[in-house]
Amino acid sequence: MLYPAIAEAARRAGAHAVGLIDVGCGAGLNLNVDRVGISYSNGQSLGDPSSPVQMSSSLVGDRPIPARPMPEVVARVGVDLDPVDVTDADDARWLRACLWPDQPERAASLEAEIALAATAPPLLLRGDAVEVLPDAFARVPADAMPVVTTTWALSHFPLERRLRFLHRLDEAAAGRAVAWVSAEGVGVAPGIPTLGDRRASGHSIIGLALFAGPAMHAEAIGRCWSQGRFLACLA
Secondary structure: OHHHHHHHHHHHHOOOEEEEEEEOOOOOHHHHHHHOEEEEOOOOEEEOOOOOOEEEEEEOOOOOOOOOOOOEEEEEEEEEOOOOOOOOHHHHHHHHHOOOOOOHHHHHHHHHHHHHHHHOOOEEEEOOHHHHHHHHHHOOOOOOEEEEEEEOOHHHOOHHHHHHHHHHHHHHOOOOOEEEEEEEEOOOOOOOOOOOOOOOOOOEEEEEEEEEOOEEEEEEEEEEEHHHOEEEEOO
16 A cells, blocks of 8 residues: 555656655564565556566556656665664564464465565664654655555554654655655545544545645545555545
């Protein structure tokens, strides 16, 4: 679900390069979104078909996935209170221990993701996202658009901190365009429309917000279930 949303954000902003900033990154595996292969149930595919990491998603409804390629990724920065370094044997062992033992397919996928991430480890920043975000933005080259991603991270923030997070994005947009791609529960991501959906309804809203100077344009571009295993495009 992240790949098409990031590519769409870059298209709308006219960006030819992006720097990814994943908030609540854990091990930073989402930062390799452009380095994996993705197949959808309608026959569409995105990403790298030769990647050792292959993912799939079933589409709900008849809208296709926007099939634009992602621009060059020139920075990969993860922000977390306690980030996991996949190049550290103990951290990698902890990740493996988080899986249920009767899920061999997920275990094999995790091994592939760990190996892929270890070939080009992201920069991991430790700390509260609201405080660390300015440092993360500074790690993205000036000629690239920062794209912040949150996947079920903001539900751990009280409302006041979520609004402060939004203010950080607005501050960073004073000098260049900034995008925010979110997958959060209904009503969790501030500024992202809920489409009239009820909270705790079993699905999440995929949001896309563009900040350019004083303006912010935010919309809900999809719904997803089971952390993206099922996906419905709206725009």
